[in-house]
Amino acid sequence: MQDEATGLDRLARAMEHLDPAGLDYEDWLRVGMALKQAGGRPEDWAAWSRRDPARYRPGECERKWNSFRGSGHPVTAGTVLHMARRQGWREEEGQPPREGPAEELARYLRALFAPEERVGYVAECWQREGRWLPGRGRWDRTAGELIQALEHCGGDLERALGPLRREAGAWIRFNPLDGKGCKDENVTAFRYALVESDSMPIQRQYEAIRALQLPVACLVHSGGKSLHAIVRVDAADREEYRRRVDYLYEACRRGGLEVDRQNRNPSRLSRMPGVARGAGRQRLLATGLGQPSWQAWRAWMEAQKDGLPPFTREKPEGELEPLAPPLIQGVLRQGHKLLLAGPSKAGKSYALIQLCIAIAEGGSWLGFPCAQGRVLYVNLELDKRSCERRFADVRRALGLPCTHPVELWHLRGRSCPLDKLVDALLARARPGDYLAVVLDPIYKVITGDENAADQMAAFCGQFDRLCARLGCAVIYCHHHSKGSQGAKRSMDRASGSGVFARDPDALLDFIQLPVEELPGERAPAGRTAWRVEGTLREFPPFPPVDLWFEHPIHRPDREGVLAGLDPEGGRKHPGAGAARQRREQRRQSVEGAFAACAREGRTTVAELADHLGVTPKTVRSRLKEHGRFRVEGGVVERK
Template identity: 50%
Template sequence: MDNNQYDLLEVLNSIEPAGLDYQQWLNVGMALDQEGYGVDIWDAWSRKDPGRYHPGECQKKWNGFHGHGTPVTGGTIVQYAREQGWTPSHDPGQALDWDDTISSDGIIVDTDWVEGRDVKEPDSWDPVKQLITYLETLFEAGENVGYVVKSWKKDEKWIPADKGAYDRTAGQLIEALSSCNGDIGSVLGDYNPEAGAWIRFNPMDGMDVKDRNVADYRYSLVESDGMDIEKQHAIIRELELPVACLVHSGKKSLHAIVRVDAADFMEYKKRVDYLYTICKKNGLEIDPQNKNPSRLSRMPGIIRGGHKQFLMDTNIGKANWAEWKEWIESVNDDLPDPESLEDVWDDLPELAPCLIDGVLRQGHKMLIAGPSKAGKSFLQIEMCIAIAEGREWLGWKCTQGRVMYVNLELDRASCLHRFRDVYQSLGYKPDNLRNIDIWNLRGKSRPMDKLAPMLIRRAAKKNYIAIVIDPIYKVITGDENSADQMANFCNQFDKVCTELGVAVIYCHHHSKGGQGGKKAMDRASGSGVFARDPDAMLDMIELELSEDVLKAEENKAVCAACRQYLDAHFKLEDDLSDDDLCSSYQMLSYCENKLDKWQWEALQRIVEAAKTRARAVTAWRIEGTLREFPKFPAVNLWFDYPCHRVDTVGVLGDIQPEADSPGWQKNFKKKRTPEQAKKDRMDSLEEQYESLKSFNQDGKVTVKELAESMGTTEKTVRNRIKEHGGFWIDEGNVGKK
């Protein structure tokens, strides 16, 4: 239900709290909390019932509200208002709750057309058999049964006089009844035939008869004495309630003992609320006081005021709660009917427009998965900016529009600064900042089942085309390795997409261990649902850079630093060739001759910083798994904090991700001994010498050529030649001994 279609406070004010029971009052509080309102709203509304209002009680209950699998939402408040007669001026429809699948108001029976079903006293009357059948149907032999036979009259109405008995088992009672020769009173005690007798339909623990003494939350009582008894009978049958025993009360109502099969008291309350809602919508006005599981019901095989309390039937309707609920929801689902492909073949619906060309459509879901330190948050910020400004992201054109970034991890200041840093690093003018909204929730996030409706309420009417949630581990509900729990979790993203018509983009981390040997879809941590649920998945994996690649990046960084410095301080002359501009050796030599002492020292500091930065860059490969588009070639990226840039040159194309291997092996490959480092230097010197010698027609090699080829200075080359010991130098020329 879209709770944004109503003013929830206006709806709340139409409800009289005195008309709700205790659980319904609690539900109102939980719904207000779920929808983002404060406890003061609940407290002020509760004061309208001075008979039950207690100062401070609302705050005490509020502090105990937490997110759970099926939250109570604003739809519950709307439901209660409707039940008290409220009708909106424009009624777009009704739903029970966020996860309720009941539609069409949950109506199965048209009470205007239902025909009553006969209710007749049995021709042959065997009270003992009636009661034994009741006990055998509802209880196991070893379960304690509670019952009351004593009564007293209050306001012309007979009511139970005490707690009754609760220390005998069903087996003991059945055995005693079987040998009582028809005298029920000799087993249970004599009852007043004007008042009748009562029995508890759930097994008790033998200690007391309160709700906490219920041993198994197996059944609930459905009773409606506000309508013709034949009509009650017809509705109970047509609703196919999973009735274990149907008992005539001896007066104007039927007592249906309905299977709810709850695991605990909390589930019992939830299921009974659902049961009563369906019954009420179908014409059975049920007294809410009948909800508690230790409730007394009319005992069959008993006379009451000259009429029989008798067992009409057993085990009617659906076999159990699960089957009945599934049937109710299938009858009332809001799913579309199947359609013939022939009917639409010549008039196919338009596909949703692209949000990211060739990757993601508007209204769809995308997952970005990767290890820590991959810059996933920066990648998503870059995407937000690309959408807001209508630019490209990683080479893909983005549709321009409004985007919300849900920040769950960073403090507010850090998040805002990151957006500005990325804008500046990309070199974009912030012309469309109005297209980016940031919802900072660090320390305030809720489980996704509770966050989703809050997000929908805040995002409604904002015309977003994308919502980015970063990261999802902060809002995961359930075990991330459980397929069914994660399927339910991922359904929350579907709700956001459907309710708002936006694309939802979120990121998740990789599982532990090496990822190079895995397929992209298998790298995300937890259940495979994460990878298979979204319409598009982009997976990031790190590329291990060789020393040659790092040297090349260092060379480019030095050249760029030199050129930037020269452009800032001099009018760059045409005395540098294109090759010179791409050689760190040539650029440094040129600058050393061009600059004075202080300028040269300043540039050297800049160059060292550029080298450090170049060594700090990381390389990444993005692979895609797409549902709507063909697979794209892997995208190789550099992550140069704070931005990613696509490798347009192709340097990273041939690098393979590191496959799984023990951590000690990876570390061993990266850490060199001094002897190994020396060997690498000598091998590099020999390789460069041989390469230049074979390339030069005269076979001569100079110190200058070696320095340029190795991306270092002539001084360093001379030191390495001296260290090697197998070369000679003569007037700048180099040869082997």
């Protein structure tokens, strides 16, 4: 018990040093997990989190706390101690003193200056139009002298710095001076630049600084609405300093950090950590963040120009983002890709038109419910009048009025390579305009060798681009390769490179069934029969679906007439007829086993399992499926 108390006390002291405003979301969660693992209370985590008003939400800590279920590799107090040590916390004799304002400022000075370098700072200020502005300040003291004064001031900053005005705070210059003034010409080393943004929430500023891997020597909370990042630039002279700051600020802009560009000069003032400002305090949040030097950061930034996203960290289960909702239930999620493949005359275009209408009206397609939303159908093959007529014919056959019209883009005779088509589409549409974009057919926009994997991978990459930029699903159709398809897996039937089958999130493949094998009265004239098999990335596989194509729509075979048919050169699928046959076989096996094992109308699950050569669990499942046996305490008898 004593060890637990000691561990919790060490954790509490480390948390006192850590500022929640200086942690990213994952590290903030780790503090809570470690506190729970150490036997702390959610109220302690909430009290510590309140120090960051930009992030703190009443009740959030308690909700997160209850979601921490533990794991085989829990986050412990050691994780938080390590985080605190990285930010300068030192544990001595097991009872380290809490870092006060003077120690905080001394740590800042040690991080930025050599002892003999002169430091410019401003404690006096004046007010104009309700705003406190800094005076000229001092520049005659070295960092060593200031640190010595801070070490002997007894925690009273005014003894080391002179009078301070709490309403205003205090300022410091982050580059060393020559002791003769505080202008740019007095700077002796162009070592650091200031990155500050007061137009974004504090948490977003911090996340952007971390994501950009800026080589931050010191990160200071201004006591107001901004962070001050003192960034290493290590320029040889003022001209190189200007170029490097330009590069730094442009990189920040591209990375989503809105930087105050007035802070470009090397003698600029920044907020002095440790000093009170209004109701808060200017705090040193961290030292040594990001890349270790300007050169390392510049190399890292140049590597990011490959256009690839940065690395991220695994999230706890309770913090995972929800999956995209289904567009086609059990088949495709919103924002994902679907390929419809089949031979000529399978009615693929009609099937896609039927799908467009199902999504537009919020209906079902081939038995799969669809989400409702706007759809764009990119017509690459039919003339305008024929395409519009097809939509009208399908709606009439479905009995669906044109309540929510599908948007059409007629490009027959104007088709172009897919990359150019995507460029044109992105110029016309905005994110969120469409739930789905359907391209029919893609052979009209394929460039390069259809059988070359590298060329088709680049081709399919355009679909990803469309999904990412518009936030929509992309649906397209492709044709089968030549020859008999029945013996092939569904994902191997599409013509060309295997990329076509492996790139989409869902592949639905149509293969024809020989209706001439049905008895005459069951083979209606004017209809063709098809089997749809799916290869899915996001959902479990579904049983093959048998369809009748009754021009102009496909209808599921709900009577099971087609279940026993075998595609040309293929094998029968486990459809409704085959499933019924297997159930009947299981029923008969249970009956036979019971007749062989029962004495006086009773037997046991163990005896049946031994007779059938299966496990007792399987026996119980078959008895339940049969429905006419009762099992109590392992004894089986007829109901």
